[in-house]
Amino acid sequence: MVVLTKPAIDHFPIVKNSFKSPSFFNDIPVIDLSKPDSKNLIVNACEEFGFFKVINHDVPMEFISKLESEAIKFFSSPLPEKLKAGPADPFGYGNKKIGQNGDIGWVEYILLSTNSEFNYQKFASVLGVNPENIRAAANDYVSAVKKMSCEILEMLAEGLKIHPTNVFSKLLKDEKSDSVFRLNHYPPCPDIQELNAKNLIGFGEHTDPQIISVLRSNNTSGLQILLKNGHWISVPSDQDSFFINVGDSLQVMTNGRFKSVKHRVLTNSVKSRLSMIYFGGPPLSEKIAPLPSLIEGDSLYKEFTWFEYKKSAYKTRLADNRLVRFEKS
Numbered sequence: 001m002v003v004l005t006k007p008a009i010d011h012f013p014i015v016k017n018s019f020k021s022p023s024f025f026n027d028i029p030v031i032d033l034s035k036p037d038s039k040n041l042i043v044n045a046c047e048e049f050g051f052f053k054v055i056n057h058d059v060p061m062e063f064i065s066k067l068e069s070e071a072i073k074f075f076s077s078p079l080p081e082k083l084k085a086g087p088a089d090p091f092g093y094g095n096k097k098i099g100q101n102g103d104i105g106w107v108e109y110i111l112l113s114t115n116s117e118f119n120y121q122k123f124a125s126v127l128g129v130n131p132e133n134i135r136a137a138a139n140d141y142v143s144a145v146k147k148m149s150c151e152i153l154e155m156l157a158e159g160l161k162i163h164p165t166n167v168f169s170k171l172l173k174d175e176k177s178d179s180v181f182r183l184n185h186y187p188p189c190p191d192i193q194e195l196n197a198k199n200l201i202g203f204g205e206h207t208d209p210q211i212i213s214v215l216r217s218n219n220t221s222g223l224q225i226l227l228k229n230g231h232w233i234s235v236p237s238d239q240d241s242f243f244i245n246v247g248d249s250l251q252v253m254t255n256g257r258f259k260s261v262k263h264r265v266l267t268n269s270v271k272s273r274l275s276m277i278y279f280g281g282p283p284l285s286e287k288i289a290p291l292p293s294l295i296e297g298d299s300l301y302k303e304f305t306w307f308e309y310k311k312s313a314y315k316t317r318l319a320d321n322r323l324v325r326f327e328k329s
């Protein structure tokens with residue numbers, strides 16, 4: 001894989017050596033999707049961590065490896081070629097720059113809207129392949145992951161005793177669902193030692209705005225989540241499983257019972273990390289508010305449309321709390 005051009009890495013955000021680096025956390029909830037009684041475990045995991053790992057899913061391995069090999073091909077292309085698929089505005093190829101408000105990370109990526117043909121064209125022109133191949137690979141993967149996300153959201157609704165159980169999943173199934181797909185490549189950064197730093201930040205701390213995010217990575221670790229006690233813990237990589245994040249919108253719909261999990265990615269000094277993330281979001285016109293059956297006492301949030309939330313989110317920095325302005329005072 002091509003290493004990013006050697007930049008002045010001292011401009012990059014780092015995690016200082018001054019504290020012990022976090023150890024791997026082996027108590028991340030693991031949900032076995034083949035077991036029908038997993039619904040209560042999902043609810044517990046969303047309450048405690050806003051994060052869990054899924055095994056025995058039925059996303060075909062073939063879809064994962066096909067897309068992964070297309071992504072490797074893409075990220076191995078010469079930089080001037082890749083730049084032709086950029087800038088990420090917000091969709092397209094991005095290199096180090098995340099969003100439009102000054103965030104940077106040791107990462108290159110492709111951001112796609114799951115319902116825009118134009119995006120695939122941009123991506124495929126660089127690979128010099130038939131756009132149909134890449135479109136088909138991304139579509140197969142995203143459709144299978146979306147199906148799994150909907151199953152998880154329905155189990156979750158059942159676990160919360162909400163009727164009908166499709167309250168969350170119908171938002172992803174809607175043909176106007178504003179969902180996003182992201183491929184992230186974190187090249188190794190061998191010069192980390194020069195900085196007297198333990199780790200370079202690949203993707204800075206943030207919460208995801210949507211309802212649910214589904215991440216799959218290769219066997220290189222780097223992902224960390226923030227626990228309720230304020231400690232960052234490293235998530236052991238597992239290329240055969242998926243990792244699920246609660247997003248801000250699900251936090252609102254559950255009236256804060258579930259918390260969107262703060263997470264970040266640290267760069268490895270030797271190995272490349274490749275991740276694929278599906279962010280399941282509602283249609284732009286959808287009104288987001290706490291579900292009446294989940295309001296015990298007061299509603300913590302004002303009602304807003306997903307469009308209003310996104311408009312305001314795109315003006316924020318990555319680490320900002322994007323929900324404060326929608327909280328009831």
Ligand code: GA4
Nearest residue numbers: 090098099100180208209313314316317318
């Ligand atoms: C974080 C989650 C997703 O990766 C993303 C990101 C988006 C982007 O990269 O364009 C944002 C970020 C994310 C939240 C705040 C804004 C928008 C970068 C940024 C600084 C695609 C998303 O939906 O929100």
